[in-house]
Amino acid sequence: MTNNGERLQKVIAQSGVTSRRKAEQLILDGKVKVNGETVQEMGIKVTANDEIVVDGVPLEKETPVYFLLYKPRGVISSVKDDKGRKVVIDYFNTVEQRIFPIGRLDYDTSGVLLLTNDGDFANLLMHPRHEMDKVYIAKVKGIPNKKELALLQKGIRSDKDVLKAVQVNLLSTDHQKKTSIIEITLHEGKNRQVRRMLEELGYPVIKLKRERYDFIGLEGLNAGEYRALTPKEVNQLRAHAQKL
Known part of the structure; x- marks a missing residue:
């Protein structure tokens, strides 16, 4: 010491x-x-x-590593699962460092998931006050109107929580199948937040994908594939969180 x-x-x-x-x-x-x-x-x-x-x-100090995974549906956002289900770490068999997911995506939700072995970096990105954009694309049953979509930004009460979206866009509708595609941007990340918000409005989610985390998207990746974040991307994420 x-x-x-x-x-x-x-x-x-x-x-x-x-x-x-x-x-x-x-x-x-x-x-x-x-x-x-x-x-x-x-x-x-x-x-x-x-x-x-x-x-x-x-304690063995590891070299910090940072990854982007295109998480498939039906995978647990955890290091291990006591029920023996597939977890996100299973996709990183060749990575020697003890990595863990930054936050989580629900079992039935696909999309952007960041993983690292850097606890400080993970805490920085996950802290609510840093307001990192997390953009989701939801396919829902039914076609909401503008007033209903506006409620998502004003706040939806679910159990003891008030759940809010930062931005909401209706991307497309299918009147024949009575379904809609909605883009929702969040800053917070409460359990099953997007699904709960839409269910409270009466529009159950059929399919949900996290399209973007801040500026990090899924370009060039298929479900189940991952890549290392570049040093520039890591520095930008850190800078965005600290600035916000």
Whole structure:
């Protein structure tokens, strides 16, 4: 431990073990050791020469990696599933780092999902105050009118939540099949938010896809494929979140 170096909770988060917030709690709970000594105070700084053990497991600092996955429907946005269902990590068998999804997409929702082993980066993007655009395309039963679509931006009450869209566009309608295609932009990401909002209006979702996360889209990818984000994309995402 030293006055130089980086804060312990940041180093733990960057290792991919957990987020910085959870790392802080692990420290407070006495589950972190530095050079054999239990540390329970914030602000401790460490260097690459320090030996760090988190909850009994030695910390190995990994190189940060960042990926975009075109998540298919019928896949869990998790590292593992106790029911044995397919999870997004199954698509990354050749990746050695311990990556995890940034946020989640519902089991039946496809589209853009970012994954990383950088806990600080994940927290930055997921924090509600940073208002990152998340754009969804929903195919629904029925054809809503302008007043109903406007309600999505004013706020829809569902259980104890008030769910709001940032922007809503009716892209197309099929009067013969009585279906519509709606584009919805969110900043928050509450559980099944798009589906709940539309169901409350009486327009059940038939199919849902996240088309874009900020400026990151699915160009060049098929469902189940992934690519590494470029350093420029990572820096832009970070800058957008910090600016917002």
